[in-house]
Amino acid sequence: MSEPLQNDLLLRALLREPTPRRPVWLMRQAGRYLPEYxxxxxxxxxFLEMCTNPAIACEITxxxxxxxxxxxxxxxxxxxxxxxAMNLGLQFEAGEGxxxxxxxxxxxxxxxxxxxxxxxxxxxxxxxxxxIRRELHGRVPLIGFAGSPWTVATxxxxxxxxxxxxxxxxxxxxxxxxxxxxxxxxxxxxxSYLNAQIAAGAQAVMIxxxxxxxxxxxxxxxxxxxxxxxxxxxLTRQAQGRRVPNIVFTMGGGxxxxxxxxxxxxxxxxxxxxxxxTAREAVAGRVALQGNLDPAALFAPPEQLRAETLRVLESxxxxxxxxxxLGHGITPEVDPQRVALLIDTVQGFKPE
Amino acid sequence: MSEPLQNDLLLRALLREPTPRRPVWLMRQAGRYLPEYxxxxxxxxxFLEMCTNPAIACEITxxxxxxxxxxxxxxxxxxxxxxxAMNLGLQFEAGEGxxxxxxxxxxxxxxxxxxxxxxxxxxxxxxxxxxIRRELHGRVPLIGFAGSPWTVATxxxxxxxxxxxxxxxxxxxxxxxxxxxxxxxxxxxxxSYLNAQIAAGAQAVMIxxxxxxxxxxxxxxxxxxxxxxxxxxxLTRQAQGRRVPNIVFTMGGGxxxxxxxxxxxxxxxxxxxxxxxTAREAVAGRVALQGNLDPAALFAPPEQLRAETLRVLESxxxxxxxxxxLGHGITPEVDPQRVALLIDTVQGFKPE
Numbered sequence: 125m126s127e128p129l130q131n132d133l134l135l136r137a138l139l140r141e142p143t144p145r146r147p148v149w150l151m152r153q154a155g156r157y158l159p160e161y162x163x164x165x166x167x168x169x170x171f172l173e174m175c176t177n178p179a180i181a182c183e184i185t186x187x188x189x190x191x192x193x194x195x196x197x198x199x200x201x202x203x204x205x206x207x208x209a210m211n212l213g214l215q216f217e218a219g220e221g222x223x224x225x226x227x228x229x230x231x232x233x234x235x236x237x238x239x240x241x242x243x244x245x246x247x248x249x250x251x252x253x254x255x256i257r258r259e260l261h262g263r264v265p266l267i268g269f270a271g272s273p274w275t276v277a278t279x280x281x282x283x284x285x286x287x288x289x290x291x292x293x294x295x296x297x298x299x300x301x302x303x304x305x306x307x308x309x310x311x312x313x314x315x316s317y318l319n320a321q322i323a324a325g326a327q328a329v330m331i332x333x334x335x336x337x338x339x340x341x342x343x344x345x346x347x348x349x350x351x352x353x354x355x356x357x358x359l360t361r362q363a364q365g366r367r368v369p370n371i372v373f374t375m376g377g378g379x380x381x382x383x384x385x386x387x388x389x390x391x392x393x394x395x396x397x398x399x400x401x402t403a404r405e406a407v408a409g410r411v412a413l414q415g416n417l418d419p420a421a422l423f424a425p426p427e428q429l430r431a432e433t434l435r436v437l438e439s440x441x442x443x444x445x446x447x448x449x450l451g452h453g454i455t456p457e458v459d460p461q462r463v464a465l466l467i468d469t470v471q472g473f474k475p476e
Numbered sequence: 477m478s479e480p481l482q483n484d485l486l487l488r489a490l491l492r493e494p495t496p497r498r499p500v501w502l503m504r505q506a507g508r509y510l511p512e513y514x515x516x517x518x519x520x521x522x523f524l525e526m527c528t529n530p531a532i533a534c535e536i537t538x539x540x541x542x543x544x545x546x547x548x549x550x551x552x553x554x555x556x557x558x559x560x561a562m563n564l565g566l567q568f569e570a571g572e573g574x575x576x577x578x579x580x581x582x583x584x585x586x587x588x589x590x591x592x593x594x595x596x597x598x599x600x601x602x603x604x605x606x607x608i609r610r611e612l613h614g615r616v617p618l619i620g621f622a623g624s625p626w627t628v629a630t631x632x633x634x635x636x637x638x639x640x641x642x643x644x645x646x647x648x649x650x651x652x653x654x655x656x657x658x659x660x661x662x663x664x665x666x667x668s669y670l671n672a673q674i675a676a677g678a679q680a681v682m683i684x685x686x687x688x689x690x691x692x693x694x695x696x697x698x699x700x701x702x703x704x705x706x707x708x709x710x711l712t713r714q715a716q717g718r719r720v721p722n723i724v725f726t727m728g729g730g731x732x733x734x735x736x737x738x739x740x741x742x743x744x745x746x747x748x749x750x751x752x753x754t755a756r757e758a759v760a761g762r763v764a765l766q767g768n769l770d771p772a773a774l775f776a777p778p779e780q781l782r783a784e785t786l787r788v789l790e791s792x793x794x795x796x797x798x799x800x801x802l803g804h805g806i807t808p809e810v811d812p813q814r815v816a817l818l819i820d821t822v823q824g825f826k827p828e
Binding site for chain 1 (some may be wrong): 560640641645646648649689691692693694697728730731748749751754770771772773775776777780781784787790800807809
């Protein structure tokens with residue numbers, strides 16, 4: 125039996141319940157900007173080795189929570205765990221990003237894909253979740269996550285990261301049914317993966333649609349949003365007597381916030397290209413909002429960082445339903461002292 | 477004296493005058509997807525050598541116009557000609573993109589920058605423009621161009637291409653006055669550069685703001701749009717007895733189309749993330765629109781490419797003021813036959 129949650133600000137804000145102040149966490153808060161992360165990485169070997177080792181994943185997850193008074197922990201993992209479990213030969217080469225030695229390019233490649241069993245093939249993730257929950261001792265909630273089907277598919281089809289997305293877009297135009305088949309498999313895999321994380325103890329879940337913003341509006345609805353809607357629809361809503369909120373974040377999706385809010389998610393992530401005021405008008409009270417400080421603001425001198433942080437807090441306006449975050453992941457070059465200032469500014473903010 | 481213009485559809489559409497059909501040209505239409513370009517490049521040496529040689533720049537500019545019934549030619553050049561003229565040690569390494577050996581990082585670096593004289597330091601560009609005009613024999617209008625001050629500044633400050641724009645964003649927060657000083661110099665340089673292109677024969681001009689979309693809405697207005705407004709304001713409006721229309725294109729600027737339309741430009745470029753219907757509502761008849769087929773649609777089989785092209789044409793709706801284009805530059809892997817089909821589809825389109 126897990127210990128009672130001492131700080132539930134995140135869960136309440138994600139459900140648009142009133143909170144005495146705005147909760148704050150940061151995308152990629154467990155990461156390279158922290159000296160303790162770099163030290164552990166130097167010992168632990170490769171990135172994939174760290175993700176697949178529950179004890180290490182737990183230690184990294186807790187690093188920022190131990191250092192800062194953050195209002196949430198987020199599982200240290202990667203959006204490519206699912207295709208990794210599909211045996212596509214995932215490797216992270218130093219400074220190169222992910223590469224698949226067996227990219228998915230044809231109908232025959234798709235035929236070979238099965239939905240991974242989270243209880244066995246992704247057990248290292250659920251083990252990490254359970255361990256982190258134990259080690260957190262109820263301090264803050266733990267967020268689980270997955271990549272969106274579209275975003276994960278881009279890596280599988282391109283064979284790694286991409287700029288032009290030429291291979292998957294060619295598939296989209298030449299063989300849309302194959303791509304839909306791939307996305308349907310990924311949606312199924314994402315559902316069982318996220319529900320396994322929830323069963324293991326994740327108290328909120330987030331779907332990262334890093335590459336949805338590379339699509340046209342019609343393509344976004346057909347190839348990305350539709351499958352995130354399937355996932356959201358099938359998520360476990362209640363665990364350990366408490367609602368498990370979910371967050372959907374499409375990078376570059378500022379124009380589609382209203383469409384995202386309509387799929388039934390609890391909260392929508394907003395990148396820094398859209399003002400929260402505009403975002404709030406777009407979602408019209410249907411969801412909470414999470415975001416959206418420009419990650420580069422962490423390079424600003426203290427006074428400017430404080431001012432930018434306050435500007436974001438004020439741009440949301442009064443009322444509940446705002447989780448403070450960056451508009452994208454924190455960058456490795458950031459000074460950890462600036463992160464402390466950011467968190468302090470958010471937590472000290474009282475809207476008049 | 478130059479020969480009379482036989483096809484002025486582009487100029488008329490950019491000024492929202494009625495045209496019997498929609499004009500079409502493609503961003504980066506003179507480029508690597510063309511075998512004749514690759515052949516010339518193999519002979520001519522490096523990219524910079526081709527840009528700075530008027531005869532070669534002319535030959536490349538004409539290649540797509542000779543091959544296809546395009547409605548415009550666009551000068552073959554680069555957005556980094558201005559910082560190249562500032563002697564910052566620009567190099568294009570194969571497959572690496574541009575690099576500056578002397579990036580602009582400090583107030584002292586900015587102090588050293590002068591506004592290049594287009595009549596001497598950029599004479600190779602105006603010579604190319606004049607030569608292209610001669611060789612075009614009035615077939616179609618010639619578009620000149622420049623990068624936006626913000627976009628050119630990103631390369632100068634980062635020292636090349638970037639993903640996170642950490643260096644220039646740090647300057648933005650730490651030393652905004654220095655950055656404004658740099659942008660003001662670039663705005664001045666851009667004005668004299670574009671006006672020199674117009675004096676040499678450019679019949680329309682375009683400002684490419686490739687990286688404006690990396691900013692927050694407030695940063696965009698302060699650091700990018702403001703300087704494009706300065707440029708637009710100072711452009712020569714009339715040459716050889718004819719109005720010289722201008723086009724402003726911010727990649728990723730879909731949310732700011734209304735702001736762009738308000739700076740007094742004639743036309744606004746739209747990337748493929750925004751429907752032209754939505755874009756047209758946003759600009760409310762103040763400007764023409766240029767765009768916006770997903771460049772990856774050129775990988776589609778012929779029927780799908782045709783359907784996507786028609787979808788874009790129809791999304792603009794009835795009435796004048798649409799120049800068909802891609803939503804971004806054409807990619808090198810495209811089959812030239814597909815480009816022929818695209819142009820044919822646009823030129824055969826008659827709105828009911």
